[in-house]
Amino acid sequence: MSQAAAPLLFGFLIDAMGSRVLIVSSVLSLAAFAALFLLPEKASQR
Amino acid sequence: MSGRQLPVILALGTTQTLAWASSVYLPAILADPIARDLGISSNWIFAAYSAALALAAVLGPQVGRQIDRVGGRPVLSASNMTLAAGLVLLGFANSIPMLMAAWLVLGVGMGYGLYDAAFGVLGRIYGEAARGPITGITLIAGFASTVGWPLTALGVQTIGWRDTCLAWAAAHLLIGLPLNMFMLPAIKHAKAAAETATKPHIPIDRSMILLAFIFAAAWTVTGAMAAQLPRILEAAGATTLQAVSAGALIGPAQVVARIVEASVLKRYHPLLSTKLACLMHPLGAAIVAVFGGAAASVFAIFHGAGNGVITISRGTLPLAIFGPHNYAYRLGITVRRRACRKPRHRCCSGF
Numbered sequence: 001m002s003q004a005a006a007p008l009l010f011g012f013l014i015d016a017m018g019s020r021v022l023i024v025s026s027v028l029s030l031a032a033f034a035a036l037f038l039l040p041e042k043a044s045q046r
Numbered sequence: 047m048s049g050r051q052l053p054v055i056l057a058l059g060t061t062q063t064l065a066w067a068s069s070v071y072l073p074a075i076l077a078d079p080i081a082r083d084l085g086i087s088s089n090w091i092f093a094a095y096s097a098a099l100a101l102a103a104v105l106g107p108q109v110g111r112q113i114d115r116v117g118g119r120p121v122l123s124a125s126n127m128t129l130a131a132g133l134v135l136l137g138f139a140n141s142i143p144m145l146m147a148a149w150l151v152l153g154v155g156m157g158y159g160l161y162d163a164a165f166g167v168l169g170r171i172y173g174e175a176a177r178g179p180i181t182g183i184t185l186i187a188g189f190a191s192t193v194g195w196p197l198t199a200l201g202v203q204t205i206g207w208r209d210t211c212l213a214w215a216a217a218h219l220l221i222g223l224p225l226n227m228f229m230l231p232a233i234k235h236a237k238a239a240a241e242t243a244t245k246p247h248i249p250i251d252r253s254m255i256l257l258a259f260i261f262a263a264a265w266t267v268t269g270a271m272a273a274q275l276p277r278i279l280e281a282a283g284a285t286t287l288q289a290v291s292a293g294a295l296i297g298p299a300q301v302v303a304r305i306v307e308a309s310v311l312k313r314y315h316p317l318l319s320t321k322l323a324c325l326m327h328p329l330g331a332a333i334v335a336v337f338g339g340a341a342a343s344v345f346a347i348f349h350g351a352g353n354g355v356i357t358i359s360r361g362t363l364p365l366a367i368f369g370p371h372n373y374a375y376r377l378g379i380t381v382r383r384r385a386c387r388k389p390r391h392r393c394c395s396g397f
Contacts, residue, residue, distance in 0.1 A: 004099035007273030019282035033324035
């Protein structure tokens, strides 16, 4: 579970990494950004 | 956005503000007083909240199918009653099992009543023209934390957390329910359609998987920041006041970004605004990395702006890519796959 567990998981990560947890959140955002380039503007109809 | 759409946008914007303020934005204010009163760790409240979020996600496809079949009026009205029931249960909770039960009921209400359901309703009513109304309701409900947090905090100070829960429940029955019941258009022949409907086949293809991954990643960041932003900023060197003040900027930043989306970016495919939105959080994080806690407000503005647009993209991107056919059901599937990040056979095979 990602979104549902995020508040708890990031709580643990902050304990371990401090503000460097922003690296984790930034990597997730950049992964989403990269994946957007693979999406078509319009899906082919089946 | 046309004049004829305005009453529906205002009604849904109001009911969304109420739904978010009385569910998602409750734990940030109520976790500590509930934990103190019940003599438990506040982690129990966050665990119960996580369970509610997970349940809401699991319900996504069923909620979407219901909206596609019978329209939004009965579904969103049911969400008001369910959220009210969950809040009453929470108001009377005196043990961990009752706390968990209350949040599970709230999770059902969240599944039936938050943005995904509202976006599905707008897609059902307006088809491909739903982008404007989707932006419209997020412009209003973008203030849910700005309105909800102070109201809940005021309630805790004046009438206590239990009566605050009951007050939110009353708001659902007296404001949310009538608005959803009387302001949303009825879908003609909905009952007959519901009786004869078959489960739609939506292939879980590459585009669907990518979409689910994108929103899973983006909403993991959103969920984490909604609960932990002040701690992160304090860890970066901000004072408590700087961290809290920065948090207060997220709501306005969301709304400003949504106005830009509605005015400037609406001419372009939602892919463009989503890409820009995904860059906002890393940019803000880079600024904090360079300037430390003193840049807490700048980070909050960047994060809030990105988050504001991603919320809209969650509704507009699937609509632009796949069209309005079975739109609400498709939204529900991406929500559930967001919750199940690793592709699991059971998550996909039933569709």
